[in-house]
Amino acid sequence: MKFSNEDLTYIKRCFELADKGRGFVSPNPLVGSVIVKDGKVIGEGWHKKFGGAHAEVNAFASSNEETKGATLYCNLEPCCHTNKQTPPCVPVIISREISRVVISNLDPNPSVNGSGVKQLREAGIRVDTGILGDEGKEVNKFYFKYVIKKIPYITIKIAQSIDGKISTNRDIQTWLTGKDSVKYVHELREKYDAVLVGANTIKVDDPQLTVREVKGQDPIRIIIDGDLSISPHSKIIKMPGNEKTWIFTAENSNQEKIEQLEKLGIKIFQLPADKKKVDLGDMLKELGKENITSLLVEGGQQIFSQFISHGLFDEIIILQSPKILGQGISAFETNVLKKLKIEETERLGEDLKVVLIENQ
Amino acid sequence: MKFSNEDLTYIKRCFELADKGRGFVSPNPLVGSVIVKDGKVIGEGWHKKFGGAHAEVNAFASSNEETKGATLYCNLEPCCHTNKQTPPCVPVIISREISRVVISNLDPNPSVNGSGVKQLREAGIRVDTGILGDEGKEVNKFYFKYVIKKIPYITIKIAQSIDGKISTNRDIQTWLTGKDSVKYVHELREKYDAVLVGANTIKVDDPQLTVREVKGQDPIRIIIDGDLSISPHSKIIKMPGNEKTWIFTAENSNQEKIEQLEKLGIKIFQLPADKKKVDLGDMLKELGKENITSLLVEGGQQIFSQFISHGLFDEIIILQSPKILGQGISAFETNVLKKLKIEETERLGEDLKVVLIENQ
Numbered sequence: 001m002k003f004s005n006e007d008l009t010y011i012k013r014c015f016e017l018a019d020k021g022r023g024f025v026s027p028n029p030l031v032g033s034v035i036v037k038d039g040k041v042i043g044e045g046w047h048k049k050f051g052g053a054h055a056e057v058n059a060f061a062s063s064n065e066e067t068k069g070a071t072l073y074c075n076l077e078p079c080c081h082t083n084k085q086t087p088p089c090v091p092v093i094i095s096r097e098i099s100r101v102v103i104s105n106l107d108p109n110p111s112v113n114g115s116g117v118k119q120l121r122e123a124g125i126r127v128d129t130g131i132l133g134d135e136g137k138e139v140n141k142f143y144f145k146y147v148i149k150k151i152p153y154i155t156i157k158i159a160q161s162i163d164g165k166i167s168t169n170r171d172i173q174t175w176l177t178g179k180d181s182v183k184y185v186h187e188l189r190e191k192y193d194a195v196l197v198g199a200n201t202i203k204v205d206d207p208q209l210t211v212r213e214v215k216g217q218d219p220i221r222i223i224i225d226g227d228l229s230i231s232p233h234s235k236i237i238k239m240p241g242n243e244k245t246w247i248f249t250a251e252n253s254n255q256e257k258i259e260q261l262e263k264l265g266i267k268i269f270q271l272p273a274d275k276k277k278v279d280l281g282d283m284l285k286e287l288g289k290e291n292i293t294s295l296l297v298e299g300g301q302q303i304f305s306q307f308i309s310h311g312l313f314d315e316i317i318i319l320q321s322p323k324i325l326g327q328g329i330s331a332f333e334t335n336v337l338k339k340l341k342i343e344e345t346e347r348l349g350e351d352l353k354v355v356l357i358e359n360q
Numbered sequence: 361m362k363f364s365n366e367d368l369t370y371i372k373r374c375f376e377l378a379d380k381g382r383g384f385v386s387p388n389p390l391v392g393s394v395i396v397k398d399g400k401v402i403g404e405g406w407h408k409k410f411g412g413a414h415a416e417v418n419a420f421a422s423s424n425e426e427t428k429g430a431t432l433y434c435n436l437e438p439c440c441h442t443n444k445q446t447p448p449c450v451p452v453i454i455s456r457e458i459s460r461v462v463i464s465n466l467d468p469n470p471s472v473n474g475s476g477v478k479q480l481r482e483a484g485i486r487v488d489t490g491i492l493g494d495e496g497k498e499v500n501k502f503y504f505k506y507v508i509k510k511i512p513y514i515t516i517k518i519a520q521s522i523d524g525k526i527s528t529n530r531d532i533q534t535w536l537t538g539k540d541s542v543k544y545v546h547e548l549r550e551k552y553d554a555v556l557v558g559a560n561t562i563k564v565d566d567p568q569l570t571v572r573e574v575k576g577q578d579p580i581r582i583i584i585d586g587d588l589s590i591s592p593h594s595k596i597i598k599m600p601g602n603e604k605t606w607i608f609t610a611e612n613s614n615q616e617k618i619e620q621l622e623k624l625g626i627k628i629f630q631l632p633a634d635k636k637k638v639d640l641g642d643m644l645k646e647l648g649k650e651n652i653t654s655l656l657v658e659g660g661q662q663i664f665s666q667f668i669s670h671g672l673f674d675e676i677i678i679l680q681s682p683k684i685l686g687q688g689i690s691a692f693e694t695n696v697l698k699k700l701k702i703e704e705t706e707r708l709g710e711d712l713k714v715v716l717i718e719n720q
Contacts, residue, residue: 326695351702
């Protein structure tokens with residue numbers, strides 16, 4: 001066994017510290033770091049803000065104690081590349097005469113990906129990797145997807161009745177889930193860089209797509225609206241903070257309406273479209289360029305169907321309400337057969353949350 | 361606190377003993393009994409077989425020790441009525457000079473319902489009722505429904521994809537759930553007096569509806585077939601033990617076919633029907649008369665829809681398979697809004713079981 005119980009304790013602490021940066025560091029990864037000497041924690045730090053100092057540097061800065069011979073814990077491989085805003089961490093670790101570095105995951109970023117570990121070892125430092133590797137990947141699941149694929153991590157979130165209906169009718173808003181589920185959705189939104197709905201959801205529900213039930217930053221709000229049918233009177237257009245509302249529409253959409261919306265403060269993206277259906281692949285690449293590492297897809301049926309039939313998802317969260325609707329609208333209108341795997345189930349008040357991922 | 365930890369221990373033992381009679385005592389309740397003297401169990405018994413001795417009598421018979429001054433535990437109120445196959449238990453308890461009786465539930469049977477307790481108290485015996493009353497009702501949920509309503513306890517069992525589809529098409533058998541769920545369904549069947557499907561399920565799936573994956577008795581197999589369209593070559597007609605196959609059809613169904621099926625060993629019930637749809641209320645009363653205390657409704661869509669729209673269920677068990685089907689057949693085709701309550705969730709291998717009851 002390469003890792004001791006102490007190692008496990010300190011790396012878990014790194015995860016905790018890393019998580020404090022959530023909502024502030026994207027598109028960077030969440031990183032926490034702990035420095036331990038003679039069985040005593042002498043420094044802690046985390047990456048607090050995009051563009052700010054890295055976790056390891058903050059851990060060194062947190063203490064005046066001598067670090068020579070200490071062990072440095074870090075959930076992600078320390079960086080060694082220089083084409084970025086902050087100086088690399090590896091030289092700092094070497095200069096502080098750390099004798100051992102323990103990390104969960106190599107940085108999948110092609111500019112690092114093992115080079116950091118290599119440089120540390122070349123400097124005579126013992127490096128142990130892979131401790132709680134799966135947990136480490138879970139903490140940074142958005143980053144791992146984004147840095148490799150250059151498109152966001154995609155979570156499809158569906159609220160449905162126990163018989164699989166998302167509403168009674170395409171044109172009527174149906175409230176299905178209870179207050180614990182609503183709160184959970186706000187917690188989710190707070191974790192994602194962006195949320196996405198289709199134009200019909202705006203028309204029927206007129207949602208704000210903000211974080212209200214919990215404290216936290218509002219995500220970017222993305223609307224797919226191929227023929228730009230959105231009403232300029234929608235809440236999402238008129239609300240304060242509407243610079244966070246982005247509309248993706250077809251390249252030949254009405255130029256006058258585009259200008260009208262832009263004047264109101266909305267950001268418009270024009271993309272190639274087939275029969276006014278915006279190409280999702282193009283949209284996701286565009287989001288990648290805009291540093292959106294995570295996307296929460298909130299509906300409705302047409303949007304869910306397009307994402308599922310193109311296999312564009314990393315995770316599906318289904319909030320099941322204990323109601324039977326009988327006839328009504330299902331989440332997916334396409335004829336697909338997807339085999340998934342249940343990752344997690346949890347009771348949310350009266351409702352049931354089921355998290356699924358692709359069955360590999 | 362009326363009940364001690366010892367009381368809880370012994371009444372739980374009564375539940376365990378009671379459960380040993382499952383599959384053999386219907387339409388009688390499941391009853392277990394423990395006799396305790398000076399902190400020591402001196403007798404145990406349960407109701408083993410319909411028509412056989414009651415739990416209390418078996419507990420007395422299990423031991424030669426002096427029962428004077430002992431405490432008798434029993435999950436259900438001892439019987440006092442005489443219009444039945446076995447002599448009443450109350451006089452036996454009195455004659456054995458028991459000093460205290462502890463029971464979970466009064467017997468809801470109108471012929472008992474408190475009279476047993478009253479007679480015991482009149483004989484000077486201390487009687488404490490209500491210990492783990494909810495658990496006691498759960499053990500005998502079939503009996504409690506049946507003895508009051510004279511129709512069976514009804515459980516609707518649905519296997520569906522995570523997006524709420526029971527099959528891809530009305531005419532094609534769709535295997536959704538995994539082997540743990542299949543085994544669970546066989547365990548369920550073993551617990552019910554009867555299982556029920558519609559004629560279309562027989563046509564499409566040609567099922568046997570027997571208990572195969574676990575040891576146990578086969579239930580009665582009920583087919584609702586308003587216009588008697590069933591093929592005489594169906595497994596359920598031709599299999600050994602087909603005297604357990606009962607068909608409910610319209611009163612004006614083809615008499616020749618009825619005779620043909622009866623000759624093959626099948627029991628046919630003819631009932632009033634509206635447009636060849638057998639009246640479910642009439643059917644359930646008929647089942648009550650046949651001593652069917654519990655019914656597992658296994659499909660398909662038309663059957664589920666009829667039961668749900670008439671509110672004819674006590675419990676719904678949904679086995680969710682982690683698959684997305686997209687287009688397909690939902691469990692319910694009717695326009696209903698039923699608010700339910702999730703009673704239990706359990707992972708069954710790759711699948712998820714959700715048990716729901718009416719939201720009271």
